[in-house]
């Protein structure tokens with residue numbers, strides 16, 4: 187991992203989003219808004235095309251330098267499986283201490299994507315089916331794994347599950363299709 191401050195920025199941004207998601211009314215809200223707008227203008231000056239950005243493009247950083255998905259820390263990544271831990275911060279809260287349902291397929295897509303990347307394939311998700319087995323708790327280390335069920339030509343059939351200890355929170359199945367040459 188390079189020490190250029192971006193790992194810390196990603197971590198700080200996640201902490202900020204969690205704090206916004208849990209904050210009550212605050213007398214500094216206008217000052218915060220002004221600060222955000224000032225930084226937005228500064229960053230806009232260095233806008234880069236895809237391929238030259240940090241966010242989501244840096245595999246040497248935790249979470250590829252992005253905060254779009256819940257935290258995913260891979261421990262095993264091969265061409266046939268991925269295993270790691272996942273963690274949903276307050277930003278991903280739905281209600282009653284449970285993660286927002288839409289954030290689970292988001293996590294699974296990210297996890298499946300690591301297998302496709304490890305295979306050196308340019309692939310896209312054709313479908314992703316999620317079964318919600320029990321609520322996914324916020325702020326808890328969860329275990330996530332994904333594996334290749336079978337490959338047929340350009341089609342990669344994948345499966346995954348997310349567990350809180352012995353409890354299965356969700357399971358997923360997906361089809362990734364390897365892109366034809368010249369596909370955008």
Ligand SMILES: CCCCCCCC(=O)SCCNC(=O)CCNC(=O)[C@H](O)C(C)(C)COP(=O)(O)OP(=O)(O)OC[C@H]1O[C@@H](n2cnc3c(N)ncnc32)[C@H](O)[C@@H]1OP(=O)(O)O
Pocket residue numbers: 295296297298299300303309310311312313339340341361363364365366369
């Ligand atoms: C670490 C990084 C993590 C990030 C991972 C994020 C991954 C993503 O989210 S990608 C973004 C979301 N996905 C998309 O935008 C994809 C949009 N769709 C497409 O681009 C195209 O439809 C695409 C690429 C899936 C397939 O198009 P194309 O390459 O022309 O293939 P096509 O000829 O239609 O289909 C190929 C095969 O797949 C099958 N197939 C395609 N789509 C589906 C589907 N939805 N359901 C079932 N089968 C399908 C076809 O039936 C065909 O099967 P066969 O070869 O047996 O006849």
